[in-house]
Amino acid sequence: MNRRDFFKIVTTTAAAATAGCRPAAESILPLVVPNEQMVPGVASWFATVCRECPGGCGVIARNRDGRVVKLEGNPDHPVNQGALCARGHAALQGLYHPDRFAGPQRREGSAVAPIGWDDALKIVAEKVTALRQAGKGRAIALVSQLEAGSLGALLDRFTQAVGARPRLALEPFGYEALRAANRVTFGRDAIPYYAFEEAEVLLSFGADFLETWLSSVGHARGFARMHTFRDGRAGTFVHVEPRQSITASSADEWIRNTPGTEGLVALAILKILIEAGAADRKFADAVAQIDVKQAAEASGVPVRQLVQVAEMFGRARPALAIGGGVATSGGNAVATLTAINLLNAATGNVGKTVRFGPDSAFGKVTPYADVAALTQAMANGEIELLLLGPRVNPAFTLPGGLKFADAARKVSLVVSFSSLPDETTALAHVVLPDTHWLESWGDYAPREGVLGLMQPTMNPIRDARPWGTTLLTLTRTVLGTEEGKGPLPWATFEQYVKSAWEPTVGANLEVALQQGGVFKDVAPVAVTAKVAAVDAAPPKLDGDGGFTLLAYPSLRFYDGRSAAASWLQEVPDTMTQAAWDAWVEIPAADAAKLGIARGDVVRVQSSQGAIELPAYPSTTIAPNTIAIPIGHRYAPYHLVPGGLGARESRPYVQAPPTTMNPVALLPAAPDGASGGVPYLAVRASITKTGARRPLAVLQATHDQEEREIAQHVDLKTAREEALRGKERELEPIGMYPPQHYPNYRWGMTVDVDACIGCQACAVACHAENNVPIVGKAQAAYGRQVSWLRVERWAEGTADHPQNMFLPMFCQHCEVAPCEPVCPVFAAYRTDEGLNGQVYNRCVGTRYCGNNCPYHVRRFNWYNFEFPAPLDVQLNPDVTVRQLGVMEKCTMCLQRIIAGKDHARDEKRKVRDGDIMTACQQTCPTQAITFGNLKDDQSAVAKQRHSPRAYHVLEEIGTRPGVTYLKKVVREHAPEKPPAGRGSA
Amino acid sequence: MPATTETVLGVFAHVDTTVRALEELRAKGYHDLAVYTPIPVHEIEDVLERDRPVSRVRLFTLIGGLTGTASGFLLTIWSAMQWGLITGGKPVASIPPFVVIAFELTILFGGVATLIGLVTLAGLPRFRRSPTFDRRFTNDRFGVAVHCAPERRPSVREILQSAGADEVRP
Amino acid sequence: MNDSPAASPTFADVNRDVLETLRPPGNLYFGWMCIVGLILTCGILAWTYQIYMGMGAAGKRTPQMWAMYITSFVFWIGIGHAGTLISAILYLFRARWRTSIFRAAEAMTIFAVLTAGLFPLIHAGRMWFAYFLLPYANQRYLWPNFRSPLVWDVFAISTYLSISTIFFIVGLVPDVAAMRDASTGWRSRIYAMLSLGWEGEHEQWRHYRRAYGLFAALATPLVLSVHSVVSWDFAMALVPGWHSTLFAPFFVDGAIFSGFAMVLILILPMRHFFGLSAYIHDRHLDAMGKLILVTGLVLTYFYICEAFTSWYSGDVFERASLFWKVTKSYAWALWLMYFCNCISPLILFSGRARRSPVVLYVVSILVLIGMWFERFNIIVPSLGHDFYPYTWGIYKPTIWDATIVIGSFAWFFILFLGFIKVMPSLSVVEVKETLPPPLKDAARAGHH
């Protein structure tokens, strides 16, 4: 009986007595024709390619009874090697988004009405035909996202066939400057492969490569291999950025510079290296005019520090310097990146850690300058038909100065192929929804040599058609050709894509689909660097506000295309630990001067416009600089307005009064040298509005207050202990004999040194375990249900603020404080070392929640809802918890049961690696390990006995089943836990 | 006992007169007495309880209490063994916490048993009012009912009256 | 007996005066009933809403998974201590001054426990499964976890309620018999049924007195155990500020302290409105005032011990918890508690204050406020600043949980108001026992 039934009974006992309260009979429908691929109740996996960003990671989708319920990284795919980021997981919520277009839509004025496919296609076809007949094919424009595969080729064929303008591949983060710099230095208009895994020292100039830069999951894998402490070895990572980002937090040395001076820093380092003889002398010309002292002054980085970094960088064989991020997207971006290229070239890294040949697909992005030109053409009335591909949202992602929306209103027919409503579909006259990529055929080549194949992982749940198929139909109608004839003879996109695979895949289609693609190594191409003087002076900024505006892509939402996923909104930003809302990061000193406290709404004004956001004062941002994450959008589900009868559990916040998009503050003009978007372009002023919009900050304090939750050890000690072993500490003393585990004892280890705070594990846990979404108000009030949270603990001194990321979840204590206080045995210890939680036995006294020193037990304060069709995504192997029930991490019990079942089928015991928890599986840096502690040979048991191992709050004596490995801090960090604190 | 007995009731207003009557009656060998008092009176008890054993209620209490202790331990240990679930690393049959349950059940069973003892020994509930009862006895009057052979009635009346009864009947 | 004033009432006066309290009530009484009933209705509606919406309707959160409901639960259990303490412990100690107040105090105990007993239900996330806590044979072969202090609570409180009720009812039997004989008509018939045919025959008195003594002997350790067990809800947990061996005596003392305050709050208006000054003398008030003073001083001592051990332990969690409570978000509640519980009773050092109903009344109300906040300060701030800094937070009450807590007071008072009009709120028998027994010689002497 559930609560609703109970309520019915207490209110209408008489009615219940007569009605009989018998559960309604349920129908079960057998298949009409058996499906060979599917056994009801048994999951099948389909490999495809993640299209949430241009990174192109391989994913495998778990299909249960015809519905995809979980995504995982494809272990065979060379880009992500099994890992998947938070956004990748959240793709499922795009698939099952309640607001997905049910079918084609037509907008007249502000009224949007459904329309049939034939009618909708007719409108578009007539327009195309009319324009062609009028000889105005150039008035047709097609904008897609980066389509590095067959679809891109098909789109180009289409534009040629109808005589339209060349297609634009619009990516808000297009790395035009990187290409331009490579053109300058190496004469190649390409983005190379960066071999993080082979670098000994990594020097990053603002590149947020663990968040969004190029291919973050792949980089994280490589970074973990070079940087994580293993057997006494660990690489070093130095990061130069004006604010402490998530990437900066993983750095051994974070150098806070003045925005836009990265090029100067790079050149200064190169100069020091050349003067010290640690770099190729022939590059001396490039740095002839550089004065290290002046550079130090301009950048705010002391000479001493520059020398230290230079020494470290020069000593490493090989090293790797990269540049990117917002700070290197200003007017001097090409110069800055050229300087970094020279640094790499002068220290012999090109060809080793910087490899041209396996070039990135990002090289195929249309520069922003062309997009700006198109917008201008639209504004001039030169465009009469604008076709916008799925996931393209120029109305949101293009700089506010461009006024894309105004330009789009001048176009007589705007057609969008997006499957979800957004700022751009609001401008479209006709929407022809594309199938979600999980429902589609396709392919994607993220870099040379890697061709990921996409196949439908389930049947479309909405009346949507693949974009390619729609265009093929359209072309046939327009050209009046029949199927099989003409320039586009294929009937469907599936046919087209399979014919496109014919030469590469051949007869091995099935194998290739299973593997997720065709992968081969591409040999690096030799390049020579052109030495020329570089003027990397800081860029001139637009406007006269007091603060340099840094608009940076968000780890969770990228350019905003993932913002509709409630998982990503619910999981906080790792740095601020703020969920659901955006904020403006203001230097704490300036905030204090202006009387701004956290949560005060602040008006940020630039020459291009103004936005209002809650403030987040921070001590880890360069002075006179403010930072706002890009991508925070609200896509509220269509909800019934709340009233007394409505549930308070409605988790989704309403749209805020003004936009939160910092891109709206940017000027239209592209960067002259590269044609990219100048994200570092304006100075902004901030004023307090007087309103308050408190942020849902989940972490009360980043100060550990002497708790030693996240621990660290210095590299020297760690090395010594790794080589010589560590003195065994005393076994914990207990009143009772230790527990006996007859078969297995499951346990986990988390390497704090490896964790980069990317939140992938938290989102994977949401997806795997049917963890509900609570919304901003509830999250702000400590009622989140997330089983796993990634905590940020600030350490270090004011000069050297450092962060430690610590994923925290149920510790599965052997002497668990939560268990003996439960009056009904809902919490108990299993004989496999887990803390069981029996939901249907739970009465909801919440005593366990109080007594858990880690506070990882989560309570269902309401019946949190999964608005249809998001409920289809629910994992059928995990109970959906009812109101009034306590829940927590189960170490993915359902996976353990499945693993044991599988082993028993094969009449053997579970082997190490058979079972992976959802968080472990997805971790890009493999910071999480799960396994049988009883097996001495298992990875988890070995790590548990590592000298770095510790338990959180060990002194309480809970004897957790989860062991943490201390973070290894490098030379520059102080020897002892400091007295000073980082940011709060 | 003769086939028929008669009951003589003396109603007193004072404790000392009641006690005097009782002493007299006992001295004369009348032991079949029923004394009604609005409150328990020590002096009367002293007279009447000289030859009676202490109330057996306490036996009920003892047995009830011990049963409670035993069932407390039995219930907790036996039910814990049903599944043998471990919580907080403590043994399945962990005695210290079970002492609490045993203690509470000791008190509970002891109390209930005392109540049962009281009800049975005091002859409660009484559905019919005994003929010698007078409603003044719960207010401010004391009653002495003497059961005697019919032929002894006058002498009993005499004793009661001379002791100072306000009223003697029949 | 010889210390009774010259103009002491006779046995018949007692019957008459007590019967007088049961006369049909006046408008004032019904006015109070209406107000209290209205508040109770609000409380019930709020609870209904909470069941419908879920526990989120109350202001609880991580880390304060417990808040006002458990605060009020402990508060009411504490209130429930005075009655049985007076009837059992003071009975065994033969403290004569208890006789005129113990009936009201016992009734208060039962109603307080009945009120307290509601809170675990209100508090449970799925109260419709609260019966899982009872040890009953079921087809699932499942039993409660007897290691959990919450199950101890179930046993301690149900035992306490049962024993207190038995004690109370047994005490009422002779009194109800007196009411039966003093009233007429249907009232008399109802009382006749309820009195079980009690006649006051010596054989009945003999067992009665023995049984009563035994009940008192059983109830005495029970009184001490109940609040000890309730205190172990906290002391058995790990939370800094909870995990303390001090808690059992500390809670018992606090319970007596607040219980006596509540007794005064109930007795003083009764004495006033029912004109019971002849039975509830100033020396009774004086005795209770002394008890409040003593328990208050002991409580102050416990507070000092608690703070000292937290500080002197050097334990990082305990210290942080203490300093936070004393200085941060909830400091107002802590200092309010110190004022109410430690400072305000000090006025009772003055004999005149102890005999002044107004002073006593004010002090009692302050003590109740202080004791409610004591439990609040144990639960909410301790949880708000425990081991794990990530989840530290501030609890904010909502309209719903506040209404339910206020409604619980209405529930208590409606029970008590009902009681004083149907049952003798003064023990007829025991009051008579304290009066000089009617002696013929003494009477004669008096007439001369």
Added chain:
Amino acid sequence: MRPKAGVGVLGLVLLVVLIALALTNWSRRPAAARPSAQPINFPHNVHVGTYKIDCQYCHADARRSDYAGLPSVTRCMGCHKITAADRPEIKKLADYAAKGQPIPWVRVYKVPEYVYFPHKAHLRAGLKCQQCHGPVETMTTVGADTGPQLPNDFLRLVGLRPTGPPLSMGWCIECHREQNRTRDMHAPLDCVTCHH
């Protein structure tokens, strides 16, 4: 004894609790279909009893999935294209097959949502279907007779030990314990094996 206000209320509360207890047990009863509820009157006794068709011929997923599975319409038609094709019930079947529609069978056996029952593991342990589903081979219509639990609980309360009603937890547990005792199996008794 005297039911005072408080006692009366206590009694009332107890009464409410008892009623709630009764209703909860009653409404948590696993769903049982009435014989006439099925869209096609399917006689298990003919298929299993008379023709000795193996259970897993039709319920083919039982050995590899949590679910036993139902035969697809084409599987039914595999035999019934010819066999007994003239009977009215078979015509209904042919009708569904012709229309390409699934047969809306009414679910007979159902455990609550918080219980995970894998058929696969039970078959692997060598259990017969009949052990849980009863003598299906003799049933004209399968109906799960899963009696109410409250009377059961009351019987236990007074010391009797009735066998648990089918598909109730006690009944599962009894079997698991017995298997472990008599067949030296390792039937799990861990709560979270079924409740996760």
